[in-house]
Amino acid sequence: MMKGPDTYKPVLKDLANTMLGISRESVSLMKRSDQQRSLKLTRGQEWEIYLEFLRVQFNLVDRLSAFHIPLQDQPEFMNSLEDNVTTELRAVLTPTMSAAEVDDMEVTLAVGKTVAESRQIYERYKFVVTEQSKERDALFHAFAARVADKMGAGKSDGLASAAFLCASSVVPALSKLFEDASNPPSPAVKTEAVEAVASAVSDERSASAESKSSASAESKSSEGAQIIKLVRVMSKISGEEVDSWWGIHPQFQRDLQPQEVKELAKHMNRVTRIIGERFAVVASLAQAGSGSDQPVGNA
Known part of the structure; x- marks a missing residue:
């Protein structure tokens, strides 16, 4: 188990970069799974899908942190993760958008709202994140339905299945970051x-x-x-x-x-x-x- 704020800095940065990378890749995969529908997506819809992948990942990281972060440090750890994601997201957006389009306050508020909604939407599901269970699948199904809806597909089984698979495959990748931080390999x-x-x-x-x-x-x-x-x-x-x-x-x-x-x-x-x-x-x-x-x- 990791101890001390300084030991969290590397894993926080790795988590932030990984979460953003997974969200970006997952949006691309979702668009490829329904290429006709992807042509009709607006920039705002793509942004909402991107944020939905961040929402579910914040919840998964919160659950995984219980295995690696002392209980008294968990609130500060998650707050620091929010800050790291905000910082890295600004860095990602800046090269691709004009200064007028990238508003630091808007990015901060968007990430803060995403974290709050993550708790409201996904925290009610009770399960051990590292174990497959009906309740964990229920969370992924709820997430998948939200993604399909944001793509304007309603109850599209194909898109929902793709979103479910994307989210469920995230757990091992995020878990590995914690494991490597807790037990640094040779x-x-x-x-x-x-x-x-x-x-x-x-x-x-x-x-x-x-x-x-x-x-x-x-x-x-x-x-x-x-x-x-x-x-x-x-x-x-x-x-x-x-x-x-x-x-x-x-x-x-x-x-x-x-x-x-x-x-x-x-x-x-x-x-x-x-x-x-x-x-x-x-x-x-x-x-x-x-x-x-x-x-x-x-x-």
Whole structure:
């Protein structure tokens, strides 16, 4: 459990950036799930959908903080999170909007109102946030209905399902930020894991491109560069089931110390879970509304 105001600063900044990023990505996913309707959305409607994703995330973070923040510090922690989100949101809006369009007071009031409404709308649901339950699903269903309504879709099952999946996949990502702040991993192992994942993803994209152009593959091969896949994360979907797993190069594994293997496995299990859940969201959106020839983003 984290203790002391100073220890909260890094996780508060990470939470704020993550929440804003999730809201932005989720709005894009919702628009892709119903492309015809998205063309009719006004700027004001998109803003309201964005804020709705922030509302539910504030509630989820409030619930998660109970596992990691001392009870007496929780009110101050949530107030500080509100301040951090406000600051980061201003920074996000400023490059894309004119000075006349970005009013600091309006941003502050909008975030403050979002937090207050988050409590009014979602606090009445009683459940353990880290466990799947009917009550937790009830919150996500209520949230999904609000998003569909803000998109002018009423009781659209497709949009509601997409919003439900987006919100439910948020919990592991937010929870991981708290866990990493409470138990900082070994910097060396954490760096290795992150770089390995990035390398694997980059290599998979390269492999996909090479399969479309043998000439390109031959030219790369002739350069003499050697690419070794150290760690790979994969997901597949079969019907309604999504299976995700990761693997490690045998030689790379032999070169690691037992404790390093243990820590790497711990982080890769988390990474695989998060990637798998995001893949499930993207795959569901593709099946629900996107055409088979339309790109649906990266899991």
